[in-house]
Amino acid sequence: MNLPSVDEANPAGGRIQRSSSLVEDVYEAVFAQLMSLKIAPGSRITVDSLVKEFNVSHTPIREALGRLEGEGLVLKTHLIGYRAAPQITKRRFDELYELRLLLEPHGAAKAAVLMDEAKLAQLQKSAGVMARREGKDERLRYSNFARQDAIFHDKVMEFANNELVRETLAHQHTHFHIFRLMFHSRVTEEALDEHEAILAAFAAADPAAAEQAMRRHIEHSRDRLLLAFD
């Protein structure tokens, strides 16, 4: 989730910076379409159609698709081209949630012990971004929520102070895959309250409450998205 910003990548600015932000724009737009299922899982993505849709050249499209490929959301097949990654299977879904339930409640308890004002402020900021309802584009809002949720959970694991566990979870791109199961406001609205409970436990520096709140959030998240397999 540590995506370098354009400015960090190219502090000198100039032409490359402009084309990098173009890649960023295309990336965000395609990401939103994948998250909100406008681009259906498993369907073909042709560079030419995106060129037409966004009115940009092939290069930023290919770069953006390459980045999505790195996140497991797009697959590239030699001579055939790009397609959206298929939906995760029920088995994979169960495995991801088992992994999360094994690691994240414990991580939340550890983070609560190590919590301080500065860390709490970062988590509150991240949760606050998710609660915002600005912008008319429902798809964009949904995809932003998915990304912020990934950042929020990654931060908790960062504060739990075990890089190996953090990397293990990050490499699964869990949030991108689970949010893509269903495009529904329930997925985001209920999660907000659950995040508040986690934050309250962190504010109280209460490891048992943090562990319980995180477990409850992940279990509820699982139950909400389980409906996608009906």
Ligand SMILES: [Zn+2]
């Ligand atoms: Zn969450």
